[in-house]
Amino acid sequence: MARAQPEASGAWLAVTLEHALAEGSAAELEGFALWAMRYSPLVSVCQTGAVSGVVADVAASAHLFGGLDALLDDARSQLQALGVSARCAGAPTPRGARALTLSIQPLKCWIGPAAWPQHLRQLPLAALELPASDLEFLASIGVRQVGPCLDLSGGDLDRRCQAPLSLWLAQLSGSAPDPRRSVQVPEHFDRSIELLTETWHSEALLFVCKRLLGELEGLLRGCGGALQSLNISFGHAHEHPDTALELRLTRPTQSLDALPSLLRERLSRLEFPAPVRRLRVRAIPQLDWQPQRPELWPGAEETAVNRDQLVDRLRARLGDSAVRTLGAQADHRPEHAWQTNEANLAAASSRGRRAAAVSAVRGLRPIWLMPEPQPLSRIAGEWQEERGPERIESGWWQSPVMRDYYVLRDPRGRRLWAFRTPAGDWFAHGWFA
């Protein structure tokens, strides 16, 4: 079915790198395509000679970024933050968007379908990436812009040029289809970058990491997946083994905004045996991830996210074993009546108020428990019995232990939880703080 205005249908973002890629750097362009997937999963690579870039079909996703102009601004600021010099432009056709990035001055704003027929006439022919001989020929007949070229007869041009010029012009204006092969989303992310110079600097490494994280985030958005753990290895000169760093998050996430600050903490504590030459980031996206459903009450979801971020940050610096939540165990033996848990129960505990669980323990318990019972003689003070005894026996399945627990007090007012063994020895086991 022919549409009334086929020109008016599309919205394509083109990003073209300003620097030429080195030989055999297909991986870099591929990584760049992954980065562009944050805007749309339909990304294809364009490479003509040394000029490489990507085009992305953003017609369906532009509204998620607040419109085409906002998307363009976002792309520019993202690229600037990553330190990539590239030109961005938007047009109704992929060839048009690409040509805009290659024309002398890419425009600040998106060219809409209404303005496109007029605008494309002023494009220089050089932006169409024609072979040099074609450009020379067209210049010799006085044609340097797209406009006059459109007025010429298509058949004649095709006979005289190497490139299929009439097809390209039709694709440029949008009157002919321009099928593009989309980049396939890889199942896992594995990218490495060779650094230009060896470095010890954590900030320099962080900068490179940020670039790879930008690509990873694009992949996650492109495939609708999330990330919970990430492996980074730092390669050194030959005789040293790679330094590995594993970053684990409390909850799978798609947005990696919080990751650089976590990485900074980890990097500042990492000790390298030698300067770093290469950096490799590996991650496997979780595809069965469901975005957090919005909560009924505003704020609850935000609190859970903030909690996860706090736990991630604390863990990054203090280590996983130093950040715990507390729990009780139904056991009458004091040493076994508690446990600690991984601090990732944020989601469960944020589900609103919970009634305080009733303790199974009847007797008085101290707020501080010593890691091991200590002989009472080691703790200075004149101790007097205030309360007790409470007999606690170990289970018959263990070596039998019988303890009579007392609350002791000294003249300074300190209160101690101590027990006496059947042999008459006193041990301190906790403080009533």
Added chain:
Amino acid sequence: MNAQLQSVLQHPAVWRPGQQPQRHHAVLRSGIGVLDDSLPGGGWPVGAVTEILASGTGIGEVSLVLPAVARLSQQGRWVAWVAPPHLPYPPALQQAGVVLEQMLWLKPDSHADALWAAEQSLRSGTCGAVLAWLPDADHTALRRLQLAAEAGGSWCVVLRDSDAATHATPAAVRVKVASDGLRRQVQLLKCRGGMVQYGPRAA
């Protein structure tokens, strides 16, 4: 009285004798009657540092804040315990009404890490209270914690030895806990926006 003078008198920093101090900050009821009566606003100040000085472990310095901690945890707020000297014993906390899942136990290796952890927990705004054992905290460190508590709207409790009483403090409330051998005594050494009492009170 002219309008200009009136506006000056409205300023929160101006206090006139006989006038009840104005409440400008949120408070958290301590759950201990005598203490609530003495603290300005009727409770521990939220978004500020409360310093508790104890003359030794085991005289009831933690149980002073435990009722407030228990209530925060029942409201679904987190409470971070930064570098406590021993294990906060879960059965005892449960007996005090604390919801254990909301307790975050942080064991940093160094004083610098402890300060950092306390500041991060305060600033994130997700912790209702942060209890930090910082024996070596200096004026600058406490000032940082005070700013972080203000930013996060969280209650920061710093527990230290009573030797620190001779140093100046930026904390909003400074309490000294001692004991006469039988009863715990609590003395308010400093409280912002209230009257300091000069004798210890049993609580």
